[in-house]
Amino acid sequence: MVDIDWSTLGFAYSPTRSHIRYHWKDGAWDGGRLVNEDTITMSVAAGCLHYGQEAFEGLKVFRQKDGRVVAFRPDRNAERMQRTAVRTVMPPVPTEMFLEAIDRVVRDNIDYVPPYGTGCTMYVRPLLIGTGPQIGVAPAHEYDFLMMVMPMGDYYKGGIKPVRAIIFDDCDRAAPFGTGDIKIGGNYAASLLAHEKAHGMGFPVELYLDSATHTKVDEFATSNFVAIAKSGAYVTVKSRSVLPSVTNLSLQELSRDLGHAVEVRTVPYEELREFTEVGACGTAVVVTPVYEIVRGDEVIRIGSPDACGPRLQELHDRLQDIQFGRAPDPHGWCREIK
Ligand SMILES: Cc1ncc(COP(=O)(O)O)c(C=O)c1O
Structure with missing residues (x-):
C-alpha cells in the first residue's frame, strides 16, 4: 500500500x-x-x-x-x-x-x-x-x-463553501464560432491572465459572458453555469461556446428524477439577479455555490455566503451518493474497473 x-x-x-x-x-x-x-x-x-x-x-x-x-x-x-x-x-x-x-x-x-x-x-x-x-x-x-x-483530496473538507465570482468586460474566453465547446489547452491559456487577476482580487472563479455582445451568460472558466429559478426550475446555458459538462448533464438528469423542470436556454445577464441559487459545476467539485457576482461597480447578491442553497446541496449530495455507491445507480453511470 x-x-x-x-x-x-x-x-x-x-x-x-x-x-x-x-x-x-x-x-x-x-x-x-x-x-x-x-x-x-x-x-x-x-x-x-x-x-x-x-x-x-x-x-x-x-x-x-x-x-x-x-x-x-x-x-x-x-x-x-x-x-x-x-x-x-x-x-x-x-x-x-x-x-x-x-x-x-x-x-x-x-x-x-x-x-x-x-x-x-x-x-x-x-x-x-x-x-x-x-x-x-x-x-x-x-x-x-x-x-x-x-x-x-476532498474538495470540501469543511463542508461546501459558497464563493464570489467576477466578470471582466475586457477579456473573452471563446469566440462565437471558436473552440469554447471543446476541451483544448488553448481555451485555458486564453483565460489564464483573467484567472490570475481574479485570484489576486480574491475571486476564485470568473464568469464569462458571450463574447459577441456581453449580454448573455456563457460559463465559468473551468465549470458550467447552473441556477435555480424562482419557479423551481433547474436552469443552465445553451450556447455554442460552452463546454458540454458531464456533471451538468448528470445534474439535469437528477433534477428530472426529482420532478423538477430543466431549462437549457439562453440566460440573459439581467436574469442573474432573479435566481434563488447559482452554482459552478464540474468534475472536480460537483457544484460550487456562487453567492455574489461582481461586474465593475455592480454587485449581484444571490444567496448566503455561509451555506449552499438547498437545491444545489441536494443535487451535490445525490450525485456523490451515486458516485461513492451509497445510493442505487439507476442510470448506470458508474462503470466498474475490470
Ligand atoms: C470550461 C469548462 N466548463 C465546464 C467544465 C465541467 O465539465 P465536466 O463536468 O465534464 O468536468 C470544465 C471542466 O472540465 C471546464 O473546463
Missing part, C-alpha cells in the same frame, strides 16, 4: 506508478504500454508545441462503499474527446480504447485509489497530442494518447 496522508491531499499533480501511452502512426493506434517515468521525449518541432494540437479530459474514479472501484461516465469523456479531436484534426481515440486505457492504468495504480470514507478520489487526466514534427501549419503526422492518474 502506498504511504499517503489522505487528510492533507489537495488538487495537485502527484506522480503515481505509471501512466499509459498509445502512439498513432500511419493511420492506426498501437496497443499502448504502461510507462513508469512521468516524462516524455518528443521532437522539438512537435505539432502540439507549435500549433496547439492538444486535447485533454478530466474524470474521476471512486472507491465505493462496498469496495468496488468505478469510473464515472467515462464514455461521455471519450465522446467529448472525440469531438475535440475532430475539431483540431487529430485522430479520435475510439471509446473502446479509451475505456481500456482507464482499466489498465487504474489497475496498475490501484493502491493509489483512495480508500472509501476519506472523501478522496482518483483523478484521471487523458491527453491527446500531436507529437510528429510539423513546421508548416498543418496537422501533425504522429500522435500520442496518454492517460495519467493521481489521487485527489
Whole structure:
C-alpha cells in the first residue's frame, strides 16, 4: 500500500506508478504500454508545441462503499474527446480504447485509489497530442494518447463553501464560432491572465459572458453555469461556446428524477439577479455555490455566503451518493474497473 496522508491531499499533480501511452502512426493506434517515468521525449518541432494540437479530459474514479472501484461516465469523456479531436484534426481515440486505457492504468495504480470514507478520489487526466514534427501549419503526422492518474483530496473538507465570482468586460474566453465547446489547452491559456487577476482580487472563479455582445451568460472558466429559478426550475446555458459538462448533464438528469423542470436556454445577464441559487459545476467539485457576482461597480447578491442553497446541496449530495455507491445507480453511470 502506498504511504499517503489522505487528510492533507489537495488538487495537485502527484506522480503515481505509471501512466499509459498509445502512439498513432500511419493511420492506426498501437496497443499502448504502461510507462513508469512521468516524462516524455518528443521532437522539438512537435505539432502540439507549435500549433496547439492538444486535447485533454478530466474524470474521476471512486472507491465505493462496498469496495468496488468505478469510473464515472467515462464514455461521455471519450465522446467529448472525440469531438475535440475532430475539431483540431487529430485522430479520435475510439471509446473502446479509451475505456481500456482507464482499466489498465487504474489497475496498475490501484493502491493509489483512495480508500472509501476519506472523501478522496482518483483523478484521471487523458491527453491527446500531436507529437510528429510539423513546421508548416498543418496537422501533425504522429500522435500520442496518454492517460495519467493521481489521487485527489476532498474538495470540501469543511463542508461546501459558497464563493464570489467576477466578470471582466475586457477579456473573452471563446469566440462565437471558436473552440469554447471543446476541451483544448488553448481555451485555458486564453483565460489564464483573467484567472490570475481574479485570484489576486480574491475571486476564485470568473464568469464569462458571450463574447459577441456581453449580454448573455456563457460559463465559468473551468465549470458550467447552473441556477435555480424562482419557479423551481433547474436552469443552465445553451450556447455554442460552452463546454458540454458531464456533471451538468448528470445534474439535469437528477433534477428530472426529482420532478423538477430543466431549462437549457439562453440566460440573459439581467436574469442573474432573479435566481434563488447559482452554482459552478464540474468534475472536480460537483457544484460550487456562487453567492455574489461582481461586474465593475455592480454587485449581484444571490444567496448566503455561509451555506449552499438547498437545491444545489441536494443535487451535490445525490450525485456523490451515486458516485461513492451509497445510493442505487439507476442510470448506470458508474462503470466498474475490470
Ligand atoms: C470550461 C469548462 N466548463 C465546464 C467544465 C465541467 O465539465 P465536466 O463536468 O465534464 O468536468 C470544465 C471542466 O472540465 C471546464 O473546463
